[in-house]
Amino acid sequence: MTTSPQSPGRPGKGGRSAKPEATIHNETINTLLNRRTIRAFTDETIDPDTVALLEETAQHAATSRYFNEWSAIRISDPTKARTIADMAHQDYVAQAPLLYIFLADQRRNADLAKREGIDIDSRGFVLNTGYVFLQSQNDAVLALHAMETAANSMGLGCVILGSVINDVNRMIDLLDLPRLVYPVLGLAIGHPAQDPPMKPRMPRPAQIFLDSYGRSDTPGTPDQALKDFDETVKLYYRDLRHMDAPRKTFSRIIADKACNPKEDHEPMLPSIQAQGFDMTR
Ligand SMILES: Cc1cc2nc3c(=O)[nH]c(=O)nc-3n(C[C@H](O)[C@H](O)[C@H](O)COP(=O)(O)O)c2cc1C
Incomplete structure (x- = not known):
């Protein structure tokens, strides 16, 4: 393997210290607490053994009802x-040596059931309901997160890609996705070519x-915690000193996006239904 079991780098300004406050800490906890998104990769490839291991970690994630529906x-x-x-409008997606599209997948189970004699076109077929669609999405996200954590633990960097469903119908065509399969997220993995600071997280009482809802057993109210977080985020962006950094409070960042037409997305329901999921059930 070309990778070594190390964290992807020291956290920069604005992040928490690499050492957790709790008395129990280990490599897993440190990997999770030092996680940040990497959006630039070196040319170095990832060897097949590492790829196989990453894929195996994803397969070991929990799966709803043991349906393996991703x-x-x-x-x-x-x-x-x-x-x-190009579809994601993110160049670094093509730069990464490893790129996955994670899918909610009931096709395999439907085919298995059919081979066992089940009429998958009958009204009684329930592997296409809204509930099952959501569970499949959960499965896909958990598998992706396991792979991301494993990659981070090897010193690799990752970016999760919601942008792969910017043009969901084109993605469905590009990957020849059959009915009962729907794209959820992408994951790009590679050797980091950047060392970005960690983004601050909310004080716990806010989240x-x-x-x-809204009750906390840690000192401070959610409101106060959010006010503190506003200041932390503003300082974080000020300290970055990038001309294009927003230098806004968290509240302002959210407010600026809350009614912004650029943040609007085409309705997803038609493409989900077109893939055979009945979201009314
Ligand atoms: C569901 C999901 C979708 C995301 N989609 C994208 C994306 O399309 N492009 C991207 O650059 N980052 C994407 N991200 C990364 C987030 O922007 C990032 O996690 C967030 O800004 C916090 O930064 P951090 O991961 O460095 O802590 C996504 C993250 C999640 C959880």
């Missing part, structure tokens, strides 16, 4: 990778509640 496509064709990068 799949992933590794994109090895540079022309396809380029097309995906982790106790027993009911």
Whole structure:
């Protein structure tokens, strides 16, 4: 293997220290606490053993009801990778030596059931319901996250790609996705060619509640925690000193996007239904 078990680099300004506050810490905890998105990769390839190991870690993620209702496509064709990068409007997608598209997948299970004599065109068929679609998405996300964490633990960098469904119908065509399969997220992996600072996270009372929404057992109210976070985010962007960094509070960043037509997306329901999922059930 060309990779070594190290964290992808020291956290920069704005991130938390590499050493967790809790008394129990180990390599897994450090990998998780030092995670950040990498969007630039060196030319170095990733050897087949490492690729196989990463794929195996994804397969070991939990899966709803043991249905194994996800799949992933590794994109090895540079022309396809380029097309995906263009669709995502993100050049670094084509730069990464490893690129996966994770899929919600009930096709395999439907085919297995059919071979066992089940009428998958009957009204009683329930592997195409809204519930199952959501569970398949959950499966795909968990598998992707396992692979991301494994890659990070080897010193590789990753970017998760929601942008791969910018033009979802084109993606479905590009990857020849059959009915009951729907693209969820991409994951680009490579050797980091950048050392970005870690983005600050919210103080826990703003995000982790106790027993009911908005209640906290840690000192401070959610409101105060959010005010503190606003300042932290503003300082974080100020310290970056990039001309294009927003230098706004978190509240302002969200407010600027909340009604922004650029943040609007074409409705997803038609393409989900066209792939055979019945979201009304
Ligand atoms: C569901 C999801 C979709 C994302 N899509 C993209 C994407 O399309 N392009 C990209 O550059 N980053 C993408 N990201 C990365 C986020 O922008 C990133 O996680 C966030 O800004 C926090 O930064 P950090 O990961 O460095 O902590 C995505 C992350 C998630 C969880």
